[in-house]
Amino acid sequence: xxxxxxxxxxxxxxxxxxxxxxxxxxxxxxxxVGLMNAVVLASAWALFSGPTKYxxxxxxxxxxxxxxxxxxxxxxxxxxxILAVAGAIGVAVALLVGLATLRLAGVYFVxxxxxxxxLVRQIITWFETSVNRTLGRYIFxxxxxxxxxxxxxxxxxxxIGTRWLIxxxxxxxxxxxxxxxxxxxxxxxxxxxxxxxxxFALSALAMTxxxxxQAPRWTYVEPSIVFNPNISFTALIMALLGGATRLxxxxxxxVPLFFFFEWLSVTMPGQFSIVLGLTFIVIVFLVPNGxxxxxxKGLRKTRGPNAGDARHV
Amino acid sequence: MLLSTLVFGVVLxxxxxxxxxxxxxxxxxxxxxxxxxxxxxxxxxxxxxVLFTGASLSPVLGLFVVVPLAFAISWxxxxxxxxxxxxxxxxxERVEIDSILxxxxxxxxxxxxxxxxxxxxxxxxxxxxxxxxxxGARVASxxxxxxxxxxxxxxxxxxxxxxxxxxxxMRAVATRPAFAALVGIDENRVARxxxxxxxxxxxxxxxxxxxxxxxxxxxxxxxxxxxxxxVIMGGIGNMGGALxxxxxxxxxxxxxxxxxxxxxxxxxxxxxFLAVLLWRPKxxxx
Numbered sequence: 001x002x003x004x005x006x007x008x009x010x011x012x013x014x015x016x017x018x019x020x021x022x023x024x025x026x027x028x029x030x031x032x033v034g035l036m037n038a039v040v041l042a043s044a045w046a047l048f049s050g051p052t053k054y055x056x057x058x059x060x061x062x063x064x065x066x067x068x069x070x071x072x073x074x075x076x077x078x079x080x081x082i083l084a085v086a087g088a089i090g091v092a093v094a095l096l097v098g099l100a101t102l103r104l105a106g107v108y109f110v111x112x113x114x115x116x117x118x119l120v121r122q123i124i125t126w127f128e129t130s131v132n133r134t135l136g137r138y139i140f141x142x143x144x145x146x147x148x149x150x151x152x153x154x155x156x157x158x159x160i161g162t163r164w165l166i167x168x169x170x171x172x173x174x175x176x177x178x179x180x181x182x183x184x185x186x187x188x189x190x191x192x193x194x195x196x197x198x199x200f201a202l203s204a205l206a207m208t209x210x211x212x213x214q215a216p217r218w219t220y221v222e223p224s225i226v227f228n229p230n231i232s233f234t235a236l237i238m239a240l241l242g243g244a245t246r247l248x249x250x251x252x253x254x255v256p257l258f259f260f261f262e263w264l265s266v267t268m269p270g271q272f273s274i275v276l277g278l279t280f281i282v283i284v285f286l287v288p289n290g291x292x293x294x295x296x297k298g299l300r301k302t303r304g305p306n307a308g309d310a311r312h313v
Numbered sequence: 314m315l316l317s318t319l320v321f322g323v324v325l326x327x328x329x330x331x332x333x334x335x336x337x338x339x340x341x342x343x344x345x346x347x348x349x350x351x352x353x354x355x356x357x358x359x360x361x362x363v364l365f366t367g368a369s370l371s372p373v374l375g376l377f378v379v380v381p382l383a384f385a386i387s388w389x390x391x392x393x394x395x396x397x398x399x400x401x402x403x404x405x406e407r408v409e410i411d412s413i414l415x416x417x418x419x420x421x422x423x424x425x426x427x428x429x430x431x432x433x434x435x436x437x438x439x440x441x442x443x444x445x446x447x448x449g450a451r452v453a454s455x456x457x458x459x460x461x462x463x464x465x466x467x468x469x470x471x472x473x474x475x476x477x478x479x480x481x482x483m484r485a486v487a488t489r490p491a492f493a494a495l496v497g498i499d500e501n502r503v504a505r506x507x508x509x510x511x512x513x514x515x516x517x518x519x520x521x522x523x524x525x526x527x528x529x530x531x532x533x534x535x536x537x538x539x540x541x542x543x544v545i546m547g548g549i550g551n552m553g554g555a556l557x558x559x560x561x562x563x564x565x566x567x568x569x570x571x572x573x574x575x576x577x578x579x580x581x582x583x584x585x586f587l588a589v590l591l592w593r594p595k596x597x598x599x
Contacts, residue, residue: 053406055413100590106406107346108590110413111545114348115538115583122580130574229534233421240414270429277422281394284414 017153021146029145031262033217036152037210038258041235042242042250043159044206047166048199049236050244051175054106058097058113060231061120062090062204066211067218067226068124071137079141083212090208091201093120098197121227128223135223141216151213159206163247171195179245230276234261237280243290252292317450318571319564324456326563327463328522332536333543333555334467335514341487341550342507345395346409348416350540351533352423353383353512357519358528359431365438372440372524373462379520380513387512390419391505399504420534427530437527456525466517471552483507487550535579542586548596558597561585 021029041059049056069086077085097116101109128135166172174195177185186192215221234257242253260279265272287294336350360379364370370378394415402408441455474480486493486503493500522528543562547554562582569581589597 053410055410057417100587104590104594106409108545108594110346111538111541112583112586112590114541115579118535118538118579119583122577126574126577126580129576233417236414236417271425273421274425274429277418277420277425280418280421281415284411284418285397288411 014153014157018150021149026145029149033145033149033152033214034262035255035258036149036156037214038234038238038254039251040152040156040159040210041207041231042238042254043156043163044203044210045235046239046244046250047159047163047206048196048203050239050246050249051172051179052196052199053179054102054109054196054200055236056113056200056203057110057232057236058116059207059235060227060229061113061117062094062207063211063231064117064223064227065090065093065120066208066213067215067221068211068223069208070141070212070215071139071221071226074137074139074141079143079216083209086208086212087205090204094201094204095197098200102196102200103193117227117229117232121223125223137221139216139219139221143216145217148213148217152210155206155209155213160247160251162202166199167247171198175199230273233276233280237276237283241283241287241291243292246290246292249290249292253290314571316448317452318567320447320450320452321456322564322567323560324452324460324525324563325567326560327460328518329539329543329563330556330559331463331467331521332515332518333540333547333559334470334552335511335518336537336540337511337544337547337550337552337555338483338507338514339511340544342483343391343395343504343511344405344408344490345391345412345504345508346416347508347511348413348537349419349423349533350416350511350515351536351538352420352427353387353515354519354522354536355423355427355528355530355533356386357383357516358523358532359427359436359519360516361520361523362431362436362438365440372520373458376462376517376520379516383516383519384509384513387515388505388509390512391508394419395508396501396505399501420537424530424533427533431530433530435527435529437523440524453525459521459524462521463518466514467556470514474552538579539582542582542589545586545594546589546597548598551596551598554596554598 021032024032041063045056045059048054066086069089070082073082073085076082097112101112125135166175174185174190174192177188177190178192178195182192211226215226218225238253238257239250240253241257242251243249257279261276264275268275332350332354336347339345339347339350357379360382361372361375364375364378365372395412398411398415399408402411441458442453444451445454445457446452447457474483482493482498482503483506485496485498486500486507490500493503519528539562543555543558546558546561547556562585565581565585566578570578
């Protein structure tokens, strides 16, 4: 009966979340879009970086690619087709980066992902100014905040559902083996590079779509707007706070931090990145495995020393 | 015009090589992947600016204030932030991940502090701008002096690591960290010293950079990216390799910004990086 109960709970949760924008005003709908975006990006980051333990600093590279593709293709084809093209470009870039770096040690990937957003931004800016002779584009796609929210919700369900499915199957086993010990995994016959590549492409696809779905909210788009490095940073920190190795960890991190960052950008915009940096350092030091792990340990302590020991190897 | 571009590239490359030398010491010996490395470079540049405009101290004399300060800051960062991470980790992989995360946080923290103090625009000072002629190219004398200082510091560093006992212990920890303890080397102490020394070199690099070009608070991140690419290109811990790679990156950057577009310098760096990753991931000289 347990799986049926959880499935029902999930269905109720999604239905409740889908109904939410009908009860709040325009401002509330904007907040919901931001919140769901945070959930998608943090979950997508953790989809790859959680189990493989490869730290990706490139979230905004894909997010920006998605948003900018919409800006370029606006009015040339229906929105659904634009999303498909954006997703394809995001996956292509991920495969390119992944093929060059994921067969090597983790540092190569970190370094490449560190500069990827800036690299893409420079190339787009150069292309726009020297070939198209213009910088910045207008997006005329009529989509309500509620519609965008629903699309993001669907994307969040897809990302979390994909991770759940992966954890259950052969791929999940391979992924965990890589996270525990890559060399052993290789010897056990896991095609390590292919598994990492697949996860990275999936995670990039979700990030690209998140950027593309939200592009109509801006109306005016410029590379410096859509490639804002804070996006990479906040997605990472949210996933870490909740616990990147857990299915629901990123969600638990995204919700409180989204509101904290919103409050921060209103009350002290000048000190935003200072507080952001400090928050990050505190999280790495105090909750290195995420709040869910901390809560579980706390529960175990109150229940007695032996309860749940089987899970702790 | 091409010739002066090449000279510019060599000057820039000399500074990059020096900065990358600091990073390769930090990463090679202390084994901390420091994403906030460029922020220490920026600290060097901003501190030199403050000393020059506030106390009218010549940037060259300023080095004697800035470098010890950068050393002290990096020492404190290692002791307060990195050491506890090394201590609590069960295996080295965890240290790598945690240090990447913490230094990524530091990057934002420092950038915020710099923006707060100096604004987001260009910060710089006019000094030694009288041109000198090299191979028919006119170059500001500050640039030439900067290159000379970078060479001098690099040379001193090379001598210290190859000719002294202290350098020997550094190299021992860099090549066989597990065995260093067997011959009585305090690995923690050496790691801390290496981290601080790398920071001091970063500070010197920043001071030199500020002698010939203005800086903005976000430059630190770019410098870290370039330094990381140079370190990988040259081979981790390989000082000669870092020098050669630094010069290559500097010259390519100058050529690209002259012939194509100044906005594509990082793209050029990453194009080279991609080639290195596909062709010689262990470094050009491995």
